[in-house]
Amino acid sequence: MSADATADSPRWLDDDELAAWLGLVHLTLALPTAIDKALRDEAGISHTYYMVLAMLSESPGRAMRMSDLSEVTSTSPSRLSHAVASLERRGWVERRQDSTDRRGQLAVLTDDGMRTLERLAPGHVADVRRLVIDRLTERDLRDLRRIAAKLLADAPALRG
Amino acid sequence: MSADATADSPRWLDDDELAAWLGLVHLTLALPTAIDKALRDEAGISHTYYMVLAMLSESPGRAMRMSDLSEVTSTSPSRLSHAVASLERRGWVERRQDSTDRRGQLAVLTDDGMRTLERLAPGHVADVRRLVIDRLTERDLRDLRRIAAKLLADAPALRG
DNA sequence: TAAGATTGAGGCGTCAATCTTG
DNA sequence: CAAGATTGACGCCTCAATCTTA
Numbered sequence: 391m392s393a394d395a396t397a398d399s400p401r402w403l404d405d406d407e408l409a410a411w412l413g414l415v416h417l418t419l420a421l422p423t424a425i426d427k428a429l430r431d432e433a434g435i436s437h438t439y440y441m442v443l444a445m446l447s448e449s450p451g452r453a454m455r456m457s458d459l460s461e462v463t464s465t466s467p468s469r470l471s472h473a474v475a476s477l478e479r480r481g482w483v484e485r486r487q488d489s490t491d492r493r494g495q496l497a498v499l500t501d502d503g504m505r506t507l508e509r510l511a512p513g514h515v516a517d518v519r520r521l522v523i524d525r526l527t528e529r530d531l532r533d534l535r536r537i538a539a540k541l542l543a544d545a546p547a548l549r550g
Numbered sequence: 551m552s553a554d555a556t557a558d559s560p561r562w563l564d565d566d567e568l569a570a571w572l573g574l575v576h577l578t579l580a581l582p583t584a585i586d587k588a589l590r591d592e593a594g595i596s597h598t599y600y601m602v603l604a605m606l607s608e609s610p611g612r613a614m615r616m617s618d619l620s621e622v623t624s625t626s627p628s629r630l631s632h633a634v635a636s637l638e639r640r641g642w643v644e645r646r647q648d649s650t651d652r653r654g655q656l657a658v659l660t661d662d663g664m665r666t667l668e669r670l671a672p673g674h675v676a677d678v679r680r681l682v683i684d685r686l687t688e689r690d691l692r693d694l695r696r697i698a699a700k701l702l703a704d705a706p707a708l709r710g
Numbered sequence: 711t712a713a714g715a716t717t718g719a720g721g722c723g724t725c726a727a728t729c730t731t732g
Numbered sequence: 733c734a735a736g737a738t739t740g741a742c743g744c745c746t747c748a749a750t751c752t753t754a
Contacts, residue, residue, distance in 0.1 A: 400671070400672035400675050400676060401675070401679065402675060403675065403678070403679075403683065406691060406692075406695070407683050407691065409695050410682075410683070410686075410691045410694045410695045410698070411678055411682060411683065413694065413695055413697075413698025413699060413702065414577075414581070414682065414694060414698060415597075415601075415624075416624050416698070416702055417574075417578065417698050417701060417702065417708075418577065418578040418581055418582050419582075419598075419624040419625075420624055420702065420708040421574070421578055421701070421708065422578050422579075423723095423724095424708055426724090427724090430724085436743090436744070437575075438579075438744085438745095439744095441575075455714085456714070456715060456716095457713085457714060457715080460715095464575075464576050464579040464580055465579075465745095466745080466746075466747095467714075467715060467716085468715085468716075468717085468745075468746070468747080469744080469745055469746080470715090471715065471716050471717080472716090472717090472744070472745075473744085473745095475716085475717095476743085476744085488714095491713095491714080491753080491754075492752080492753055492754085493713065493714045493715075493752065493753045493754065494713095494714060494715080494753095495714075495715065495716090511560070512560035515560050515561070515562060515563065516560060518563070518571055519561065519563075521701070521708060522570075522571060522574065522701060523563065523567050523570070523571065525700055525701055526570075526697065526700060526701075530693075530696070530697050530700065531566060531567060531570040532566075533690075533693040533694075533696075533697060534570045534573065534574060534693075534697055535566070535569050535570045535573055536690070536693075537573075537686065537690050537693060537694055537697075538570070538573025538574060538576070538577050539573060540685055540686060540690065541577060541581075541681070541682060541685055541686075542573065542576055542577065542580065548577075548580040548581065548584055548681060583745095583746095586746090587746085590746085594721095596721090596722070598722085598723095599722095615736085616736070616737060616738095617735085617736060617737080620737095625723095626723080626724075626725095627736075627737060627738085628723075628724070628725080628726095628737085628738075628739085629722080629723055629724075630737090631737065631738050631739080632722070632723075632738090632739090633722085633723095635738085635739095636721085636722085648736095651731080651732075651735095651736080652730080652731055652732085653730065653731045653732065653735065653736045653737075654731095654735095654736060654737080655736075655737065655738090711754100712753105712754080713752100713753085713754075714751105714752085714753085714754095715750100715751085715752085715753105716749105716750080716751080716752100717748105717749085717750075717751095718747105718748100718749095718750105719746105719747090719748095720745105720746090720747090721744105721745085721746085721747105722743105722744085722745085722746100723742105723743090723744085723745105724741105724742090724743085724744105725740105725741090725742090725743105726739105726740100726741095727738105727739085727740095728737100728738080728739080728740105729736105729737085729738080729739095730735100730736085730737085730738100731734100731735085731736085731737105732733105732734080732735075732736095
């Protein structure tokens with residue numbers, strides 16, 4: 391990190407660069423806050439927890455290995471462990487040993503967890519539309535996909 | 551929140567909308583993590599704390615009212631109180647009563663805080679360039695500013 | 711030795727309650 | 733009563749250490 395930290399003359403950001411950066415910063419602060427609050431009011435869980443339920447629901451057998459689940463949710467192994475432990479206490483997820491590799495653990499969505507997800511999904515999608523999708527044009531969405539893909543691609547620091 | 555939560559047929563996201571949304575989600579998860587880690591390794595503070603120091607440094611007298619500081623850093627009053635308390639313990643910020651309105655508190659950047667900011671700034675800007683700015687074209691930056699502005703403008707849920 | 715996963719401690723943020731001043 | 737700000741409890745995330753199996 392910070393390879394230029396000791397350089398004498400760092401290249402500061404010009405006005406356009408700063409505006410883009412600050413826009414992105416405020417977005418990364420405000421958007422998770424809004425989404426988290428909506429889900430917390432409805433079901434007492436964060437967006438990360440919601441994504442765990444959602445990813446499991448679309449996986450064969452409603453089950454995934456912890457390590458795979460960790461990747462698709464952009465979550466560290468430790469964070470995921472805590473999250474699944476918390477969801478297990480609520481009865482929405484169960485853990486089983488992976489039969490093919492005894493180091494692995496499988497997270498499985500319970501019927502109760504599935505019902506919770508189905509109860510939350512419509513409101514969540516409505517929030518996503520209201521906060522993001524419906525505020526943007528087709529062109530905006532295309533540009534957003536392109537920019538996000540560029541920033542996430544081949545960026546060790548921004549991916550697992 | 552979730553005005554359509556009880557609707558029978560929510561409008562689900564199509565593939566393009568979902569790709570844009572998930573791109574934004576992974577960005578809002580990965581980017582703060584990377585920026586936080588860099589600053590934490592250097593000085594033991596989060597990006598939010600860094601922004602507090604940065605905003606104070608550019609204010610007249612290196613001072614701002616808590617409520618104003620709260621707005622420009624996209625931070626709740628409570629969160630800011632905790633942050634300034636923590637920065638005060640490190641000796642980087644001090645608090646004073648606002649002389650014009652005795653309800654108000656002024657956060658003031660100390661000399662030590664200024665030195666810390668000057669030590670961190672070059673590395674931080676280098677990180678921002680490496681992770682974001684230098685990966686995007688002029689056109690990308692223009693599109694990013696436009697999209698961020700749209701999402702943050704007139705959105706009660708995404709602003710103070 | 712590495713890979714998969716967990717644990718407990720400590721830091722940060724939210725929430726609700728509270729205090730003071732306008 | 734409203735506005736500005738703080739506090740303590742609780743939940744989530746990071747980090748480092750640990751355990752088990754490959």
